[in-house]
Amino acid sequence: MSNYPCTSQLELEENGDILVIRLMGVWEMDRNAPSFQEFVKKGDIRADISELMLEARGLEEWDSSLLFFLNQAKVWADGRSMTFNCDCLPDGLGRMMLQTQRVVDSRVEVKDPEGHPGFAEEVGKHSIRIFRDGSVFANFVGEILLSFLRLLVGKARMRWVDCFRAMQDSGPMALPIVGLISFLVGVTLAFQAADLLGDFGSEFFTPAFVALAMVREMGPIMTGIVLAGRTGAAFASTIGSMKVAEEIDALRTLGVSPLDYLVLPRVIGLSIMTPLVVIYSNALGIIGGMLVSKVKLNMPVQTYVKETFLNIDATDILFGLIKSSVFGVIIAYAGCLRGMNCDSSSTGVGRATTSAVVTSLLFIIVANSIFAVIYSIYEI
Amino acid sequence: MNKVPHIEVKDLVCAYGDYLVLRDISFEIKRAEILVIMGRSGCGKSTLLKHMIGLREPAEGKVYYDGKDFTSSSEAERESMLRKFGILYQGGALWSSMTLEENVAFPLEEYTDLKRSQIHDIVEMKLSQVGLKGFQKFYPSELSGGMRKRAGLARAMALDPEILFFDEPTSGLDPISSKRLDDLILNLRDLFNTTVVVVTHELDSIFSIADQAIMLSPKEKTIIGCGNPQELIRNSGDPTVTDFLSRMGGRQPA
Ligand SMILES: Nc1ncnc2c1ncn2[C@@H]1O[C@H](COP(=O)(O)OP(=O)(O)OP(=O)(O)O)[C@@H](O)[C@H]1O
Numbered sequence: 028m029s030n031y032p033c034t035s036q037l038e039l040e041e042n043g044d045i046l047v048i049r050l051m052g053v054w055e056m057d058r059n060a061p062s063f064q065e066f067v068k069k070g071d072i073r074a075d076i077s078e079l080m081l082e083a084r085g086l087e088e089w090d091s092s093l094l095f096f097l098n099q100a101k102v103w104a105d106g107r108s109m110t111f112n113c114d115c116l117p118d119g120l121g122r123m124m125l126q127t128q129r130v131v132d133s134r135v136e137v138k139d140p141e142g143h144p145g146f147a148e149e150v151g152k153h154s155i156r157i158f159r160d161g162s163v164f165a166n167f168v169g170e171i172l173l174s175f176l177r178l179l180v181g182k183a184r185m186r187w188v189d190c191f192r193a194m195q196d197s198g199p200m201a202l203p204i205v206g207l208i209s210f211l212v213g214v215t216l217a218f219q220a221a222d223l224l225g226d227f228g229s230e231f232f233t234p235a236f237v238a239l240a241m242v243r244e245m246g247p248i249m250t251g252i253v254l255a256g257r258t259g260a261a262f263a264s265t266i267g268s269m270k271v272a273e274e275i276d277a278l279r280t281l282g283v284s285p286l287d288y289l290v291l292p293r294v295i296g297l298s299i300m301t302p303l304v305v306i307y308s309n310a311l312g313i314i315g316g317m318l319v320s321k322v323k324l325n326m327p328v329q330t331y332v333k334e335t336f337l338n339i340d341a342t343d344i345l346f347g348l349i350k351s352s353v354f355g356v357i358i359a360y361a362g363c364l365r366g367m368n369c370d371s372s373s374t375g376v377g378r379a380t381t382s383a384v385v386t387s388l389l390f391i392i393v394a395n396s397i398f399a400v401i402y403s404i405y406e407i
Numbered sequence: 408m409n410k411v412p413h414i415e416v417k418d419l420v421c422a423y424g425d426y427l428v429l430r431d432i433s434f435e436i437k438r439a440e441i442l443v444i445m446g447r448s449g450c451g452k453s454t455l456l457k458h459m460i461g462l463r464e465p466a467e468g469k470v471y472y473d474g475k476d477f478t479s480s481s482e483a484e485r486e487s488m489l490r491k492f493g494i495l496y497q498g499g500a501l502w503s504s505m506t507l508e509e510n511v512a513f514p515l516e517e518y519t520d521l522k523r524s525q526i527h528d529i530v531e532m533k534l535s536q537v538g539l540k541g542f543q544k545f546y547p548s549e550l551s552g553g554m555r556k557r558a559g560l561a562r563a564m565a566l567d568p569e570i571l572f573f574d575e576p577t578s579g580l581d582p583i584s585s586k587r588l589d590d591l592i593l594n595l596r597d598l599f600n601t602t603v604v605v606v607t608h609e610l611d612s613i614f615s616i617a618d619q620a621i622m623l624s625p626k627e628k629t630i631i632g633c634g635n636p637q638e639l640i641r642n643s644g645d646p647t648v649t650d651f652l653s654r655m656g657g658r659q660p661a
């Protein structure tokens with residue numbers, strides 16, 4: 028249709044106190060349809076006009092751009108209390124226009140649109156939000172504890188399938204990526220240690236350094252990060268989508284607590300599985316260190332292994348495992364919390380997923396610092 | 408018959424935060440009555456339903472079942488009342504990680520001591536009532552929108568509830584399925600004395616099943632018409648109600 032001649036699409040005529048607008052030619056959105064505002068601005072229109080009349084004798088093709096133009100014309104005419112005369116428009120156009128008008132008319136005033144808040148108001152609102160967020164976090168902890176108690180006294184109905192699925196997803200399925208990352212971290216640690224300690228002629232302590240760093244810090248942290256991104260995000264999006272589809276409501280109205288049924292299995296699953304994955308992560312990190320020591324320091328494998336076990340003891344390992352179990356709980360907690368509080372829309376699910384990852388990373392780092400303080404106080 | 412209304416809603420105010428959706432909602436439903444809640448899209452029908460079944464707490468007002476206060480009852484009492492409800496959500500709300508069979512069986516497993524084989528048979532019967540026999544092993548994502556809705560209906564009916572709440576059961580269904588569903592609702596009422604609360608826009612359904620209808624308005628934010636639809640269309644003073652029931656004058660009163 029684009030081979031129509033691009034004729035002028037509008038004509039203006041003042042006829043006594045009637046303003047006549049003639050619509051002509053082709054009106055298509057992608058063909059530069061004229062805007063009413065510009066059109067009014069260009070021609071100066073006398074103030075004593077009392078009627079706006081529309082004609083469409085030369086009109087060939089039209090789409091919504093014409094409708095839009097007409098609507099603007101009507102608003103303009105109404106604003107100047109002119110009569111808006113569309114009797115000469117083709118039948119369909121007139122009807123369509125009435126319909127558009129009606130939708131606009133039946134609009135119901137909802138909330139008052141708020142103006143731009145001032146700085147003080149903004150700060151106040153944020154503080155309230157932070158406070159509210161805080162109580163949401165605390166509430167959810169309480170709810171999970173209650174749910175756990177219910178499980179202990181045998182009153183909770185838990186979905187074990189979900190527990191196993193969570194364990195599978197955070198365990199076996201996550202092994203390749205956890206393994207790769209831990210191995211590389213071990214390699215990096217060994218390089219750093221060999222360099223740094225080498226300056227003092229004590230590169231012999233490389234195995235000890237790698238082992239302690241892996242077992243106490245890097246193993247749990249790296250595993251935590253991977254699981255937060257994998258499993259925590261999956262929890263948030265699964266539970267969030269269930270919320271959007273009213274599946275959670277359907278559980279509730281059946282008298283089944285979504286906490287018992289959906290959240291608890293995930294928390295339990297992750298708290299069991301994370302330490303196991305951390306053991307694996309520690310092992311791979313140490314193997315990475317071994318490789319570097321072998322290549323760079325020419326240290327025999329037996330010596331490396333012997334040095335490793337001389338320098339870490341059960342408390343170190345246990346400490347790391349307890350810590351990682353807490354990380355597991357944090358990841359499941361953040362994922363489920365964000366999922367359960369998800370807005371009812373698909374963007375809501377996206378946001379819930381993002382904020383689940385961010386929240387769990389933040390909490391993991393905070394918890395890790397707390398553990399570090401405890402560690403140094405008790406000199407474990 | 409029992410004088411106490413089966414469901415009584417008294418001075419209910421529904422709000423999301425400080426956004427008021429409905430106020431001054433009061434009505435009663437007798438046992439084995441079918442109530443239709445109607446109104447334009449977005450007027451708060453689903454919201455009212457959610458307040459009636461306790462998914463949202465009323466800002467003010469109360470809901471009574473059999474004269475018992477539902478709104479301020481303890482959790483245990485509430486659970487025992489919820490047991491008697493069957494609810495069909497607007498989008499079906501089937502649990503997406505379970506097959507149809509598991510979905511319908513879930514309430515039965517939860518609340519009855521039936522054996523596996525018995526549950527299997529009941530599920531099959533309920534699914535065939537809604538025309539979904541043979542789809543037991545399908546997941547909700549493998550069904551069409553209308554089929555999901557019907558499956559949701561089967562789940563709502565699983566425990567032979569005393570009260571059924573339907574949020575737009577016929578939207579997305581073809582005329583024949585809609586008609587079957589209306590018949591099913593009437594049958595349930597006649598055979599089991601089920602009280603039914605239905606949210607619907609379908610005029611045909613409204614006129615064929617409703618004993619009582621209430622009309623909500625987004626402008627007034629409350630009930631603007633209440634009564635039998637046949638009478639409402641004739642002598643409700645409100646043009647909005649008449650327009651709605653006659654499709655803006657396009658439908659003549661039967
Ligand atoms: N979770 C919510 N938070 C805030 N406002 C909401 C929420 N849910 C619904 N609303 C608002 O409440 C009003 C009523 O919504 P509701 O879903 O009850 O409408 P409805 O009558 O069921 O409409 P429909 O026929 O389209 O299903 C709407 O204006 C909507 O914006």
Ligand SMILES: [Mg+2]
Nearest residue numbers: 452453454497
């Ligand atoms: Mg609705």
